[in-house]
Amino acid sequence: xxxxxxxxxxxxxxxxxxxxxxxxxxxxxxxxxxxxxxxxxxxxxxxxxxxxxxxxxxxxxxxxxxxxxxxxxxxxxxxxxxxxxxxxxxxxxxxxxxxxxxxxxxxxxxxxxxxxxxxxxxxxxxxxxxxxxxxxxxxxxxxxxxxxxxxxxxxxxxxxxxxxxxxxxxxxxxxxxxxxxxxxxxxxxxxxxxxxxxxxxxxxxxxxxxxx
Numbered sequence: 468x469x470x471x472x473x474x475x476x477x478x479x480x481x482x483x484x485x486x487x488x489x490x491x492x493x494x495x496x497x498x499x500x501x502x503x504x505x506x507x508x509x510x511x512x513x514x515x516x517x518x519x520x521x522x523x524x525x526x527x528x529x530x531x532x533x534x535x536x537x538x539x540x541x542x543x544x545x546x547x548x549x550x551x552x553x554x555x556x557x558x559x560x561x562x563x564x565x566x567x568x569x570x571x572x573x574x575x576x577x578x579x580x581x582x583x584x585x586x587x588x589x590x591x592x593x594x595x596x597x598x599x600x601x602x603x604x605x606x607x608x609x610x611x612x613x614x615x616x617x618x619x620x621x622x623x624x625x626x627x628x629x630x631x632x633x634x635x636x637x638x639x640x641x642x643x644x645x646x647x648x649x650x651x652x653x654x655x656x657x658x659x660x661x662x663x664x665x666x667x668x669x670x671x672x673x674x675x676x677x678x679x
Contacts, residue, residue: 474577474675475549476506476548476549476575476576476577476578476579477577477578477579477597477598477672477675477676478545478549478578478579478581478595478596478597478598479578479579479580479581479596479597479598479599479600479668479672480581480582480586480587480592480593480596480598480599480600481493481496481580481581481582481586481600481601481602482582482583482584482585482586482587482599482600482601482602482644482647482648482651483584483601483602483603483604483644483655484584484604484606484609484640484644484645485531485584485609485612485613485636485640485644486604486608486609486610486611486612486613486616487602487603487604487609487658488602488604488612488658488660489582489583489584489602490509490582491658491660492600492602492655492658492660492661492664492665493507493580493582495660495665496580496665496668496669496672497580499665499666499669500669500672500673502676503576504576504577504578504676505576505577505578505579505580506548506573506574506575506576506578506579506580507580507582508541508544508545508556508573508579508580508581508582509581509582509583510536510538510541510581510582510583510584510585510586511559511561511583512556512557512558512559512571513536513537513538513540513541513556513557513559514530514535514536514537514559514564514566515535515536515537516557516565516566517564517565518563518565518566522563522564525563525564525565526564528564529635529639530635531584531585531635531636531639531640531643532639532643533585533588533589533643536583536585537557538585538589538591538592539591540557541581541592542591542592542595544556544573545579545581545592545595546595548573548575548576548579549575549579549595550575551575552575553572553573553574553575554572554573555570555571555572555573556570556571556573557570557571558570558571561620561621562621562622577675577676578672578675578676581596584640584644585643585644585647587599587601587647587648587650587651588643588644588646588647593650598652598653598668598671599650599651599652599653600651600652600653600654600655600664600668601647601648601651601653601654601655602655602658603648603654603655603656603657604656604657604658606637608658610632613628613632613636614628614629614632653667653668
């Protein structure tokens with residue numbers, strides 16, 4: 468397949484702690500650009516398939532550790548997209564902790580946007596990015612957002628979310644996510660609705676795409 472654009476794809480990474488607003492920032496950025504020439508990929512889609520384990524063991528996995536994600540497959544997919552070819556990315560079931568048999572077909576585009584809490588923690592993935600953005604939000608706000616999300620979207624109980632946060636999420640944030648902030652080119656405070664940061668980043672991307 469011939470690459471549908473002349474410049475190499477511009478790869479943007481958007482990281483931040485769980486509940487920081489990085490997904491909101493990513494979606495606001497895509498909406499601000501008003502173009503369909505962007506590939507949006509969530510690192511969460513690449514959680515390892517645990518269907519070979521009993522459910523009682525699946526729920527004990529540390530999903531906030533880099534080893535829980537098949538990042539090597541994400542790296543491969545980004546490299547394929549950069550070469551001008553399409554990929555089929557996994558679809559993950561967060562209730563059952565398994566991958567769906569279905570996949571999402573993604574065509575190459577001039578901009579590739581990757582979002583996830585651990586995308587700056589892996590050097591091989593980080594090195595593929597042209598711009599690295601870290602969305603920074605206070606810990607109490609991040610916890611409340613995660614609590615609501617995991618109850619509403621992932622079928623978790625309040626107790627399970629709180630236990631997981633204290634025993635896993637917070638220690639992993641301190642071990643992997645917060646230290647990775649040093650690699651960011653841009654740090655966005657106050658979460659996903661920072662319009663000044665959105666304008667600055669969108670201007671840079673539009674310039675790269677020749678839209679200005």
